[in-house]
Amino acid sequence: MPSLANPTRFLDLAGRAIPWLTALTVVLFGAGLYLAFFVAPPDYQQGDTVRIMFVHVPAAWLALFGYMLIAAASLGTLIWRHPLADVAAKAAAPIGATFTFIALVTGSLWGKPMWGTYWVWDARLTSMLVLFLLYLGLIALWQAIEEPGRAGRAAAILALVGAINIPIIKFSVDWWNTLHQPASVVRLGGPTIDPSMLAPLVVMALAFTLLFVLLHLIAMRAEILRRRVRAMQLTQVEQAALVEA
Secondary structure, eight states: OGGGGSHHHHHHHHHHHHHHHHHHHHHHHHHHHHIIIIISOOBTTTBGGGGGHHHHHHHHHHHHHHHHHHHHHHHIIIIIOOTTHHHHHHHHHHHHHHHHHHHHHHHHHHHHHHHSSSOOOOHHHHHHHHHHHHHHHHHHHHHHOOSHHHHHHHHHHHHHHHTTHHHHHHHHHHHSOOSSOOOSSSSTTOOOSOHHHHHHHHHHHHHHHHHHHHHHHHHHHHHHHHHHHHHHHHHHHHHHHHHHO
């Protein structure tokens, strides 16, 4: 772990892992899509509409995972001053926002035939919308402050304050009377979903998770290199100013 705190070491390890992750992600998506659309049966009530689940549920899980990753990295920024903490948080924000957007859109498309409307101010849906806005706020904050250190500390504070929304999203269906169904996969009594649908869902969830990790590694590499270029440019400007003086 200490070696991963070194940006140069991280760049080397990530560069080696990315090709393997890419191949494994493609294989899992191929298997997951085949199982989801050609093996899994239609639901007895929802018909083929239920297949939206194989995209919606993994996207929703990763929307939460992405924000929890940002919150953990924010602790690393504020408390432990980890060299890569802010890089990890900043790289995760656009990816998490994208998965949140996918979850909201697919949820609306799934809700129309089931509920008769694309959107209701349901506790789960509203808290997911708040999560999307938090992601956008973090991205805007990083863009608004030019100096990476100040931007990272400000974003870390916002991320930790916004983390209170994560348990609200998770337990909203238990705390309030909502249209959204309760947990059917990750629950104390075990999954209630039929194995014929659970297997494709698990494969798709693994594929989406690997996609998240892959995109995150690529984004972190790009951010590290961008900061190095910025540091070199600032050094050149300072040297030029000294020569002129």
